Amino acid sequence: xxxxxxxxxxxxxxxxxxxxxxxxxxxxxxxxxxxxxxxxxxxxxxxxxxxxxxxxxxxxxxxxxxxxxxxxxxxxxxxxxxxxxxxxxxxxxxxxxxxxxxxxxxxxxxxxxxxxxxxxxxxxxxxxxxxxxxxxxxxxxxxxxxxxxxxxxxxxxxxxxxxxxxxxxxxxxxxxxxxxxxxxxxxxxxxxxxxxxxxxxxxxxxxxxxxxxxxxxxxxxxxxxxxxxxxxxxxxxxxxxxxxxxxxxxxxxxxxxxxxxxx
Amino acid sequence: xxxxxxxxxxxxxxxxxxxxxxxxxxxxxxxxxxxxxxxxxxxxxxxxxxxxxxxxxxxxxxxxxxxxxxxxxxxxxxxxxxxxxxxxxxxxxxxxxxxxxxxxxxxxxxxxxxxxxxxxxxxxxxxxxxxxxxxxxxxxxxxxxxxxxxxxxxxxxxxxxxxxxxxxxxxxxxxxxxxxxxxxxxxxxxxxxxxxxxxxxxxxxxxxxxxxxxxxxxxxxxxxxxxxxxxxxxxxxxxxxxxxxxxxxxxxxxxxxxxxxxxxxxxxxxxxxxxxxxxxxxxxxxxxxxxxxxxxxxxxxxxxxxxxxxxxxxxxxxxxxxxxxxxxxxxxxxxxxxxxxxxxxxxxxxxxxxxxxxxxxxxxxxxxxxxxxxxxxxxxxxxxxxxxxxxxxxxxxxxxxxxxxxxxxxxxxxxxxxxxxxxxxxxxxxxxxxxxxxxxxx
Ligand code: SF4
Ligand code: SF4
Numbered sequence: 001x002x003x004x005x006x007x008x009x010x011x012x013x014x015x016x017x018x019x020x021x022x023x024x025x026x027x028x029x030x031x032x033x034x035x036x037x038x039x040x041x042x043x044x045x046x047x048x049x050x051x052x053x054x055x056x057x058x059x060x061x062x063x064x065x066x067x068x069x070x071x072x073x074x075x076x077x078x079x080x081x082x083x084x085x086x087x088x089x090x091x092x093x094x095x096x097x098x099x100x101x102x103x104x105x106x107x108x109x110x111x112x113x114x115x116x117x118x119x120x121x122x123x124x125x126x127x128x129x130x131x132x133x134x135x136x137x138x139x140x141x142x143x144x145x146x147x148x149x150x151x152x153x154x155x156x157x158x159x160x161x162x163x164x165x166x167x168x169x170x171x172x173x174x175x176x177x178x179x180x181x182x183x184x185x186x187x188x189x190x191x192x193x194x195x196x197x198x199x200x201x202x203x204x205x206x207x208x209x210x211x212x213x214x215x216x217x218x219x220x221x222x223x224x225x226x227x228x229x230x231x232x233x234x235x236x237x238x239x240x241x242x243x244x245x246x247x248x249x250x251x252x253x254x255x256x257x258x259x260x261x262x263x
Numbered sequence: 264x265x266x267x268x269x270x271x272x273x274x275x276x277x278x279x280x281x282x283x284x285x286x287x288x289x290x291x292x293x294x295x296x297x298x299x300x301x302x303x304x305x306x307x308x309x310x311x312x313x314x315x316x317x318x319x320x321x322x323x324x325x326x327x328x329x330x331x332x333x334x335x336x337x338x339x340x341x342x343x344x345x346x347x348x349x350x351x352x353x354x355x356x357x358x359x360x361x362x363x364x365x366x367x368x369x370x371x372x373x374x375x376x377x378x379x380x381x382x383x384x385x386x387x388x389x390x391x392x393x394x395x396x397x398x399x400x401x402x403x404x405x406x407x408x409x410x411x412x413x414x415x416x417x418x419x420x421x422x423x424x425x426x427x428x429x430x431x432x433x434x435x436x437x438x439x440x441x442x443x444x445x446x447x448x449x450x451x452x453x454x455x456x457x458x459x460x461x462x463x464x465x466x467x468x469x470x471x472x473x474x475x476x477x478x479x480x481x482x483x484x485x486x487x488x489x490x491x492x493x494x495x496x497x498x499x500x501x502x503x504x505x506x507x508x509x510x511x512x513x514x515x516x517x518x519x520x521x522x523x524x525x526x527x528x529x530x531x532x533x534x535x536x537x538x539x540x541x542x543x544x545x546x547x548x549x550x551x552x553x554x555x556x557x558x559x560x561x562x563x564x565x566x567x568x569x570x571x572x573x574x575x576x577x578x579x580x581x582x583x584x585x586x587x588x589x590x591x592x593x594x595x596x597x598x599x600x601x602x603x604x605x606x607x608x609x610x611x612x613x614x615x616x617x618x619x620x621x622x623x624x625x626x627x628x629x630x631x632x633x634x635x636x637x638x639x640x641x642x643x644x645x646x647x648x649x650x651x652x653x654x655x656x657x658x659x660x661x662x663x664x665x666x667x668x669x670x671x672x673x674x675x676x677x678x679x680x681x682x683x684x685x686x687x688x689x690x691x692x693x694x695x696x697x698x699x700x701x702x703x704x705x
């Protein structure tokens with residue numbers, strides 16, 4: 001395992017008079033959440049390996065405003081959005097990649113009418129194009145034949161109709177992709193969206209992440225793949241609740257690809 | 264005698280259609296109580312969606328059995344209405360089977376109506392069993408008690424009775440044709456009702472004419488009654504599904520609208536050159552400062568209100584909803600039913616007060632939709648995806664959350680903490696923005 005990762009910031013690039021091809025939007029979860037930071041690093045390793053010219057905003061990045069908007073605080077959301085747009089436009093950012101579907105959705109759909117127009121892609125889409133352009137290859141059959149089920153993040157799937165990119169990547173691992181009974185368009189939420197991540201759920205007879213974890217367990221997977229740091233947290237909690245963490249791993253698609261290549 | 268029945272028919276017809284027209288006017292007025300929203304872009308795609316989803320029933324077949332049966336009832340409904348046209352002409356002009364001059368084609372038409380009628384009866388029976396014997400879960404949520412439950416069954420009885428009357432009418436007619444009764448010209452082909460003929464064998468011509476006329480009258484009166492029943496029923500969807508799919512949102516489901524009124528304020532706040540004292544003067548030109556979000560039906564836009572009238576109460580949204588599935592109080596179907604009920608209440612209030620709404624101390628929030636329901640939503644869009652007629656319950660939930668947060672500062676405490684964090688350190692958790700890149704070296 002090589003631990004040296006190169007993470008240039010926009011400010012550094014700018015000082016050198018360079019502008020990267022793509023901005024990696026890390027997001028709050030990817031920056032601060034211990035589990036999500038691993039996903040961030042795995043993705044960066046892949047970017048490094050493929051020699052992608054990228055940069056992050058670093059301390060100039062701030063929350064997209066997604067959780068505020070879904071909670072109903074349009075005022076706070078738009079303040080966040082306009083602050084970010086000022087920074088992004090200042091660096092003349094054209095293309096953004098992010099590993100968080102919530103950031104992806106917000107940047108792609110809700111920033112344009114406030115003056116932020118970028119080509120925004122989810123990291124699974126970005127990785128898929130790196131593979132198809134031959135900039136990245138998957139070596140090592142570590143996941144060959146493993147049963148992997150993919151949980152569709154609401155803000156990637158239903159919200160933006162991206163269903164195939166993450167699945168294509170899993171299939172490239174020669175793994176056995178198994179679908180849950182509700183998947184793709186009918187995929188069940190992990191329970192974190194709409195700012196639920198930040199509060200206790202309302203009274204009910206079950207937690208949503210447990211329901212979803214049970215659906216995942218029905219497929220008898222060895223790995224549950226996710227494409228969202230929040231889904232990852234919810235499903236990891238679900239697996240712990242079922243005391244299955246010794247047998248079943250919850251991993252981001254980027255981690256799968258990075259691990260397959262022993263990065 | 265003939266004239267009397269013709270006049271009577273005309274009166275019934277005018278009354279039936281007239282009362283329906285009055286209610287349609289009310290419906291349009293109520294929908295117009297909503298705020299303006301422009302949904303006329305990209306017309307080609309809108310027409311395509313309408314043809315695909317409303318006419319082609321594309322979303323119904325996601326659940327194959329219900330979808331298939333629904334298509335039968337729907338086809339039966341539309342095609343048998345061609346027969347109604349003949350009934351109306353016959354009724355007004357005292358003719359009998361006016362289209363019979365079409366000969367072979369007429370026989371074909373009548374034969375296919377009869378077969379469809381039987382299929383409709385079968386489908387209706389299965390639907391009835393699903394509601395009353397199998398007791399499909401989605402028909403038994405709390406919001407389905409009382410009128411909504413009866414409504415679902417009444418419609419089924421209605422359809423079955425109408426189809427039986429149609430077949431009885433044809434059977435009696437066919438017997439009369441064979442007897443050579445005056446007025447009953449040989450016309451049509453009766454693959455189903457011919458089996459009724461043996462039953463009618465010993466009846467006199469007069470009795471048969473009585474049966475045929477009674478069935479004929481009940482059939483057309485029944486259809487007019489059905490038409491007028493629509494306004495009070497979830498069955499409005501057979502008409503409103505068309506405009507509703509046409510005006511549906513075409514943008515990605517994850518894109519929530521940015522409130523323009525907020526944009527103006529934020530721009531002003533962030534613009535260092537803005538003169539803080541100039542703002543109110545500029546606003547004077549506009550009417551009242553816009554209320555953020557929705558606490559009552561008139562704060563919603565008219566497409567959301569059209570959605571409410573279009574809802575068929577099928578519960579596909581609710582059965583896909585993660586909150587409902589895990590026993591939370593939220594049910595997206597209830598959001599739509601509440602919106603319609605409140606809108607009806609507001610409409611009746613306007614009717615009773617000579618066209619002016621009189622404050623009734625009630626609103627959609629709290630009196631119909633509770634905060635607990637609103638905060639249980641994960642904004643996952645499963646309900647929007649599931650709805651067979653392109654209704655968006657989520658947009659109403661969001662507008663009501665906006666009201667709670669921006670007008671009332673009434674978010675749950677944990678969410679206030681989250682938002683406080685975003686405001687102060689640009690992340691939903693209490694971490695310092697300056698530490699955002701620390702992961703790099705960990
Ligand atoms: S968006 Fe909200 S109401 Fe609709 S299905 Fe998801 S949780 Fe339920
Ligand atoms: S909103 Fe749509 S899916 Fe939900 S009950 Fe009404 S018609 Fe059915």
